[in-house]
Amino acid sequence: MKLCSIILIITAVLVAACAGQKKNIILRPDPGQETPFERTGPQETWQIIESQNGFPENRIPEWVSLYLNGGITGLESLYRFRGKYIFVGESRGTNFHALEQWEKNFNAAQDFPRLLAQRVETRLVAPASLYPDDEYGEYFETLIKLVSNDEYMAVKEESFWIKQVKIPSGEDEENFEEAITISDTERYKFFVLLSIDKDLLQDQILSLMTGIKTERPPTREQASAINRIQASFFEGF
Numbered sequence: 001m002k003l004c005s006i007i008l009i010i011t012a013v014l015v016a017a018c019a020g021q022k023k024n025i026i027l028r029p030d031p032g033q034e035t036p037f038e039r040t041g042p043q044e045t046w047q048i049i050e051s052q053n054g055f056p057e058n059r060i061p062e063w064v065s066l067y068l069n070g071g072i073t074g075l076e077s078l079y080r081f082r083g084k085y086i087f088v089g090e091s092r093g094t095n096f097h098a099l100e101q102w103e104k105n106f107n108a109a110q111d112f113p114r115l116l117a118q119r120v121e122t123r124l125v126a127p128a129s130l131y132p133d134d135e136y137g138e139y140f141e142t143l144i145k146l147v148s149n150d151e152y153m154a155v156k157e158e159s160f161w162i163k164q165v166k167i168p169s170g171e172d173e174e175n176f177e178e179a180i181t182i183s184d185t186e187r188y189k190f191f192v193l194l195s196i197d198k199d200l201l202q203d204q205i206l207s208l209m210t211g212i213k214t215e216r217p218p219t220r221e222q223a224s225a226i227n228r229i230q231a232s233f234f235e236g237f
Contacts, residue, residue, distance in 0.1 A: 046187075050163035063193055064160050075193075085201055085237075087115045087154070089192040099190045103159050106192045112154035115194070117147045120205070123237050124229060136229070137222040138214035146208045154196040161190045202234055209233065 051060055066074035067088055075086040089111060091102050121144055128135040166185040209230050218226060 045167045046164040047167055048162050049165045049186075052161050060162070061158070061160055063158065064162070064191060067191065081195060083198050084195045085198050087112065087119070087194045087196070089115060089194065090189065092187055092189045094187055096188050099161070099188050103161070103190045103192060106156065106159070108154045108156040108194055109151065111192075112152050112194055112196070113148050113150060116152065116201075117144055119237070120144065120147050123233060127229065128225070135222065135225050137218040137226075138216050139212055139218060139222070139226050142212050142214055143209060146212070147205070150204065150208065152196060152204065153200060154194050157193040157195050159190065159192045161188055163188050205233070206230075 048056055048060070050056070051058065053059060053061075063075055063078070066078070070077075072086055072088065075081060075088070076084070089106055091099055093099055124136065124140060124143070125132055132140040164187055166187075
């Protein structure tokens with residue numbers, strides 16, 4: 001009986017340790033995988049009821065609609081953005097004036113590196129079969145730091161905001177009018193659109209990737225993973 005208890009305790013400790021490590025993996029799904037009726041959970045649906053252009057019947061810019069329905073991929077398919085990478089800064093909340101200040105203070109030179117670092121991190125984590133530090137060694141953290149601290153020729157193109165209301169799902173959807181009057185069911189979302197020349201950014205990132213020298217050399221397996229990600233980094237980026 002005591003032996004079984006000891007085994008159970010050891011198993012619990014190991015599971016907890018693994019769970020703790022997993023929390024360090026920062027996976028940021030593309031926020032563009034939403035629709036005008038944005039589903040954020042099994043019982044939440046958000047509908048646009050107002051925007052910077054007025055009420056829903058007024059036109060929402062094409063880039064906002066594409067972002068809400070198809071994410072960055074949809075935006076980069078536009079002819080006007082041919083030869084460019086597109087990034088979208090996003091903030092949400094109930095305080096319109098605070099969000100408006102966030103948008104006005106959004107600075108491409110200061111804020112773009114953070115958006116790029118998130119995208120680079122996602123690209124590194126996606127094909128990894130192990131925890132990133134195990135997959136790439138010190139290379140992973142070093143690259144993210146370099147990307148975050150570098151300077152880029154990104155351009156702040158446009159900004160836009162929408163107002164959404166949460167509609168209860170199922171039988172509660174009949175109470176839509178009542179839901180609109182409840183303050184905690186409403187929110188604003190502000191978007192800032194940025195662009196950067198594709199060739200220029202690729203050259204800059206490759207320069208950072210190939211110039212890294214870590215204190216602890218990668219293992220043979222880690223070196224192979226690093227070579228693979230360098231060779232295919234911009235596929236799906």
